[in-house]
Amino acid sequence: MSALPRAPSAAARSASERDAMPDDQLMLAYAHGDAAAFDVLYARHEGGLFRFVRRLLGARLAAQADEVFQDTWVRIISARDSFSPQGATWRTWAFTIAHNLAMDRLRVSGREVALDAHATDDDGDAVPALDRGVRGAADASAHPSAEELAFWRAAGRRLLACLDELPAEQRAAFLLHHEDGLTVDALADRLEIGFETVRSRLRYGLQKLRACMERYLSVLEQRA
Incomplete structure (x- = not known):
């Protein structure tokens, strides 16, 4: 029986191949040394992630959006070796990191409030x-x-x-x-x-x- 073909190395992987890869696979490729895979991942989600951080922080903390956005990517980079595609998608995982960092800023600023934890009706649209x-x-x-x-x-x-x-x-x-x-x-x-x-x-x-x-x-x- 012939050996199974090996996955292409980072050097052999083309730009078009990276563009077609799902987020989870890009993160795994980056963790295995393919720096260009991270560039694709960043370009794909830069706008959406920044808008999310900016909207979550609100106008009063808008000046901190850039810092929280950069901190989010630093956390993503730091966690590259421990990332697992099982469970949540990469996007959900990344947005949760951004959420937690933004909420930390809001807590420090004193803007977080306690919320009622009881609801029974379905939400409209x-x-x-x-x-x-x-x-x-x-x-x-x-x-x-x-x-x-x-x-x-x-x-x-x-x-x-x-x-x-x-x-x-x-x-x-x-x-x-x-x-x-x-x-x-x-x-x-x-x-x-x-x-x-x-x-x-x-x-x-x-x-x-x-x-x-x-x-x-x-x-x-x-x-x-």
Whole structure:
């Protein structure tokens, strides 16, 4: 029986091969000495991870976003030898690191608040739908009118302001759930908190966002 083919070395791996690799495999390749694999990983998630950190810290700590963002990548680099693709995806793992570092900054600043851990009702989708609309209107393929573009830009600015007004833990739960796509179960597991606590943060965060975005949501309801 012939030997199984060996995986290509870092030197033999082409740029197109790296571009096609999933995040977990890129991290493993980097851990085995392929520095270019890290460059692909960084380029792929730089924007999303920075936006997450910036939104989580809010306007008052915006000046610290760069530092928390860089600290996140330092932690990722430091953990390269211990990273395992089993369990959470690389993106979830990385965003959890960013979440923990940002929350540490918020605690030091005194902005963290205690939250009620009881919720039973399912959450609606009004504010996440608005968030998708804000991003979708910026897509050139959507060809929005000047009026629609102005509406979505104003709604986007308002949504960021409303997010900044949320307690830090509610804002983090909202961003991880609706922007990074974590389920309630995954959130509870990654943040090491109870399922009902996560539901509570999402529920009350959405209630506050809906109240804050009421004017824009009413316009969408009229258009429906």
